[in-house]
Amino acid sequence: MTMRRRGARTRLPAWPAAALALCTQACTFLQPDYVRPETALPEKFEHAVEPAVPQNLAEPPSGWWHLLGSAELDGLIVRALENNHDIRAAVHRIAQAKAQAGIAAGPLLPKLGIGASAQGDSPTGGITAKTRSPDGKSERSYQATLSASYEIDLWGLNRSNEDAAIATLQASSYDREALALTLVAEVASTYLQYLLACDRVAVAEKNVASMQQVLDVVQKRHRVGEGARLEVMQQKTALAQARASVPALELVREQSRDLLATLVGEIPEGFTVKTGSLSALTLPSLPTALPSSLLERRPDIRRAEASLVAANAQIGAARAGLLPSFDLTAQRGVGSYYLNNLFNPASYLYVLAGNMAATLFDNGRNLSAIDFNQALFAERAELYRQTVLDALRDVEDSLAAIRSSERTESAQIEAFENASAALQMSREAFSMGTSDYLTVLDTERTLYQSDDAKAQARFDRLNAAVSLFRSLAGTTYGAANEG
Numbered sequence: 001m002t003m004r005r006r007g008a009r010t011r012l013p014a015w016p017a018a019a020l021a022l023c024t025q026a027c028t029f030l031q032p033d034y035v036r037p038e039t040a041l042p043e044k045f046e047h048a049v050e051p052a053v054p055q056n057l058a059e060p061p062s063g064w065w066h067l068l069g070s071a072e073l074d075g076l077i078v079r080a081l082e083n084n085h086d087i088r089a090a091v092h093r094i095a096q097a098k099a100q101a102g103i104a105a106g107p108l109l110p111k112l113g114i115g116a117s118a119q120g121d122s123p124t125g126g127i128t129a130k131t132r133s134p135d136g137k138s139e140r141s142y143q144a145t146l147s148a149s150y151e152i153d154l155w156g157l158n159r160s161n162e163d164a165a166i167a168t169l170q171a172s173s174y175d176r177e178a179l180a181l182t183l184v185a186e187v188a189s190t191y192l193q194y195l196l197a198c199d200r201v202a203v204a205e206k207n208v209a210s211m212q213q214v215l216d217v218v219q220k221r222h223r224v225g226e227g228a229r230l231e232v233m234q235q236k237t238a239l240a241q242a243r244a245s246v247p248a249l250e251l252v253r254e255q256s257r258d259l260l261a262t263l264v265g266e267i268p269e270g271f272t273v274k275t276g277s278l279s280a281l282t283l284p285s286l287p288t289a290l291p292s293s294l295l296e297r298r299p300d301i302r303r304a305e306a307s308l309v310a311a312n313a314q315i316g317a318a319r320a321g322l323l324p325s326f327d328l329t330a331q332r333g334v335g336s337y338y339l340n341n342l343f344n345p346a347s348y349l350y351v352l353a354g355n356m357a358a359t360l361f362d363n364g365r366n367l368s369a370i371d372f373n374q375a376l377f378a379e380r381a382e383l384y385r386q387t388v389l390d391a392l393r394d395v396e397d398s399l400a401a402i403r404s405s406e407r408t409e410s411a412q413i414e415a416f417e418n419a420s421a422a423l424q425m426s427r428e429a430f431s432m433g434t435s436d437y438l439t440v441l442d443t444e445r446t447l448y449q450s451d452d453a454k455a456q457a458r459f460d461r462l463n464a465a466v467s468l469f470r471s472l473a474g475t476t477y478g479a480a481n482e483g
Contacts, residue, residue, distance in 0.1 A: 030323075031160050031316025034309055037381045039388045041291040047399035064469045065188050067284030068462070072274055073191050076264055080187050081180060083265030090176040097165070097172040104165035107158040110150040115333075117143045142342050145333030145349075152328065157320035160313045167310035174303035181299060185470035187263050190256055192462050195278045197253035199455040202277070204246045207448040211239040214440060217431070231437040238441060242448070278458045284465055286402060287472055294391050297473035301391055304384040311377040318369040324358035394471035401464035409457035416454045419447040 065077055081087060119141050153159055215235045222232050261271035295301055331351040336342045359366065423443040429435030 030155055030319040031163070032312055034312045036305065037308070037384055039295075039385050041388075042392070043291075045291065045395055045399055047396055047403060064284070064287075065184060067282065068188070069282035070191070070276075070280070072276070073188060076191060076260065076273075077184055077187050079264045079266070080183055084183055084263065085265055086179055087176065087183060090172070090179050094169070094172045094176060097169040101162070101165040101169045104158075104162045107151055108153065108162060110148045113147045113149075115143075115145045115147065140339075141335065141337050142339050143333060143335040143349075144342070145331050147329070147331040149327065149329045152326040154326055155320035155323045157317055157325075160316035160320065163313035164310045164317065167306045167313060171303045171306035171310065174299040174306060177299035178303060181470060181473060183263065185466055187260065188466045189463055190259050190263060191273075192278065192281075192459055192466065194253060194256035194260060194273055195276050195281070196455060196459040197249060197256055198275050199277050199279075199458075200452055201246060201249045201253060203448065203451045203455060204242065204249055207444070207451070208239065208242045208246065210447075211235065211242050211444060214427070214444065215239055217427075218437065226433070234437070234441060238444070278455065278462060281462060283462065286465055286468060291392060291395075294395070294473070295388065298391050298471075299473060301384070301387050304380070304387040308377065308380045308384050311373060311380050314373045315370065315377060318366070318373045321366045321369060322359075324356050327355040327357075329353045329355070391471065395468070398464060398468035398471045402461070402468060405457065405461040405464050409454070409461050412450065412454040412457040416447070416450040419443065419450040423447045 065073060151158065215232070218231050218235045222229060257271065257273050258268040260273060261268040264271075295305075329351070330353075331349075333349055334342050334347045335349050336344070336347040341347055423440075423446075426435055426440045426443045430437065430440045
């Protein structure tokens with residue numbers, strides 16, 4: 001305990017101007033300047049869609065899923081962004097990173113504190129003291145202080161730690177955006193799979209109904225002696241096979257529904273989705289983007305770069321650990337042996353102290369810390385470059401899939417139309433007795449396969465559009481509630 005007895009009045013000197021300037025102008029010359037790693041980017045995508053898309057779709061719009069024209073899908077995505085547990089966990093990780101950034105920013109400003117104490121000894125000096133008061137009287141003392149302490153960030157250690165924490169916070173934010181982008185794409189793709197299953201079930205049921213009609217004709221012909229019993233049995237076999245395909249397709253539909261429930265963050269029991277068709281969706285105008293814009297849009301690339309910035313700042317912090325640290329401590333208050341004299345001018349006290357500490361030998365610990373952070377930066381630079389390459393591949397694959405699926409759907413539509421006409425002609429010929437039953441059976445199978453393949457081609461085309469929007473990092477957060 002520090003006290004001043006009655007005597008000359010003392011005054012706490014001002015903080016040294018030079019030290020204050022040094023504190024507020026923390027030097028970070030030990031931290032390397034960050035430079036984005038060079039990456040080879042093409043001038044344009046090889047599989048870019050031609051002709052050029054409308055100007056207003058040069059980039060993925062906010063809430064791109066609205067372009068599919070499904071109010072039900074819009075609602076599912078809103079619920080997914082609100083309820084998905086992976087997204088909620090990412091929000092908590094951001095809160096953790098924000099708190100860590102606040103912890104790292106703490107040492108940049110002085111630490112202030114207050115204190116008060118009261119002490120009494122009886123007898124004076126305490127019972128273990130060699131010399132005690134002969135009259136055995138007690139001694140009391142009182143003190144109240146205001147203190148301030150500050151570590152001069154001469155080498156930028158604290159500033160580098162704050163920079164690293166802020167970059168880590170940004171990386172956590174981009175993590176959430178990447179999760180949201182992936183989640184929206186998964187919900188849209190799973191919804192398309194559900195509608196595809198609905199279409200395939202409908203095609204299979206239509207095929208069953210068609211085969212039942214043919215069976216009725218074959219049985220009627222057999223009853224009047226115009227057809228063989230073998231034709232009846234063949235048609236019954238084909239009809240049974242068609243019916244057997246329906247439960248498997250219904251299972252796929254239910255599994256897609258259950259997956260949608262999980263993505264939305266709800267239990268599958270009681271979760272409902274309307275039975276619909278891919279034909280009810282609108283094929284959106286497809287966006288393109290310059291390869292360089294991916295560096296600014298894709299959250300996985302931005303997260304990789306934020307991690308790189310954090311590693312760069314950690315190099316500066318590690319280098320600063322080699323140099324001396326400087327601390328300033330100031331205390332101002334009052335102290336007295338008598339409570340009623342505590343705030344007299346003679347009771348004022350102050351303490352001003354400076355401290356310098358430096359490591360002379362640590363068996364290479366600080367040098368190893370520098371080597372570690374430099375290697376960490378080099379590793380993250382390579383991961384950044386690989387992330388850019390993966391992003392370019394995603395876009396190229398999606399563009400190639402769009403071109404391929406467009407040609408496939410066009411061919412499947414033509415095949416379906418031809419198969420429909422062929423079945424109609426074979427039935428008419430069979431009814432007039434100018435064609436055999438096997439021709440009808442063969443055209444039935446061809447029509448069913450063409451109709452089923454047409455539905456799958458439509459799904460592939462729509463799903464390729466979803467993949468392109470995801471790979472070009474269409475905006476997600478804040479867009480779920482838009483028109």
